[in-house]
Amino acid sequence: MLVRGVGVRHLEAIEDATQSALLAAIETWTRGGLPENPSAWLFRVASNHVIGDLRQAARRNRLTEEHSAEVAHSTDIAPSAFMAGDVRDDLLRMLFACCDESIPVESQLVVALKTLCGFDVREIAERLFLTEANVYKRLGRARSQLRDLPFDPNDLSVEQVIGRLPAVQSVLYLLFTEGYLSSHAESAIRRDLCDEAKRLTGLLTEQSVTATPETFALLALMHLHSARMTARQDEAGDLLLLDEQDRTLWDQEEIRTGLSWLARSADGPTFSRYHAEAGIAAEHCLAPSISETRWDRIVECYALLERLAPSAIHTLNRAVAVAEWRGPLAGLAVIEGLEPPSWLAGSYLWAAVLSDLHRRCGHDADARRYAHVALETAPSSAIKETLQRRLQGGVA
Secondary structure (H helix, E strand, O other): OHHHHHOHHHHHHHHHHHHHHHHHHHHHHHHHOOOOOHHHHHHHHHHHHHHHHHHHHHOOOHHHHHHHHHHHHHHHOHHHHOOHHHHHHHHHHHHHHHOOOOOOHHHHHHHHHHHHOOOOHHHHHHHHOOOHHHHHHHHHHHHHHHHOOOOOHHHOOHHHHHHHHHHHHHHHHHHHHHHHOOOOOOOOOOHHHHHHHHHHHHHHHOOOOOOOHHHHHHHHHHHHHHOOOHHHEOOOOOEOOHHHOOHHHOOHHHHHHHHHHHHHHOOOOOOOHHHHHHHHHHHHHHOOOOOOOOHHHHHHHHHHHHHHOOOHHHHHHHHHHHHHHHOHHHHHHHHOOOOOOHHHHOOHHHHHHHHHHHHHHOOHHHHHHHHHHHHHHOOOHHHHHHHHHHOOOOOO
């Protein structure tokens, strides 16, 4: 709403104003209770903050007065406009706007995750396998390019929406992933992020232009993962390994919903990475136990995923599945001689898998060496504690 009023070139001022409004809400609402329309209250406070900043920066010039009038008009209609659906629609439009084709894809993801999804720089670096310095650089470049673009989130053409849809899907995928296995120090699972990712992806399925097989497969993946959410934590909030989970707690309605979207995604010749990942999730959800899991089908899906989106992380995951199917030596053979890229070599994921496979093969010295690296590089205490159990004999 604020971007529509004052323009994307003032995005950083809008971000500051939004943060200030939220901080003011914490202080004011704690003392006096919630206002009748909290969303409208936040919008008014943020818009007043933006107007003040623009007036100060531009010394009350004519342009600032023009923007002030526009924001004031938007404020007048805020109580009726700020229904939940409209907010999500605005967010979705902003996602498409941030994914402008003139901005490199990596920078699109960074600015969307930071500005619209609330990720901090460390979380973005963790999810995109970047250094924090690199995230700052990409964020700065993306903001600079957005300031120079002729911008109106309401004027996106059908062609622009179609062209930007893959980037928006990537943002929503990363948003859900961070919620499902969070790198946040205090929360191993962030349901709010998962729910928001599902809601926004659901909105994509309601529009003819964005209701594609890839969108259906992405939503299927989210529902199938969400089905296991409750069983993935114990009463203390610690993460549970797959073989530690009580499968009776898995949400059967979520599984049915996910399978329904997966079936819809099969309409047509398209097969994307989301299809492959949803297929893997479906196999886990349908398996009665670890031993009865169709690991051969999962290995096949990972092989397809490697061809669709070549990445050492997919090869690593295939090695884990092969180890469950054919044994740990066969799993090690998959990654034997593979030189991991620097972003993966420095991640806990690579070391954790190698430690586990070596341990199961009886290579104790290698297992301990890699376990030390994995525990040292774990991004959160919850993941570290899970790794400790895993590397002592659990099954992922």
